[in-house]
Amino acid sequence: MLTAIVLVCSLAVTPELRDCSRNNARVVLQVPEEFMVPAQCMMRGQAFLAETSIGQELGREERVKVMCVRHILVGRRII
Structure with missing residues (x-):
């Protein structure tokens, strides 16, 4: 199963999007669903962000x- 992790990064910190990670993102969101298909995971991750005030107010x-990401659940956290 896949979990979508949505990162919002600042260009000032990570000019190259590939360098954006959980460690340097301004916002990290976990979509509260699991997916079998990578394309579905990506699209739902984008849609999830768009539904939030964070997504609607992107600078x-x-x-x-x-x-x-394929995940291992430890309690309620993804590692």
Whole structure:
């Protein structure tokens, strides 16, 4: 199963989107669903962010990265 992790990163901190990670993102969101298909995971990650105030108020210097990761649950945290 896949979980979508949505990262909102600042261009000032990570000019290259590939360098955006959980450690340097301004916002990290976990979509509360699991997915079988990577494309579905990516699209739902984008849609999830768009439904939030964070997604609706993105600044010009912010970029979004959606990571679909296979996960191991430890309590309620993804590692």
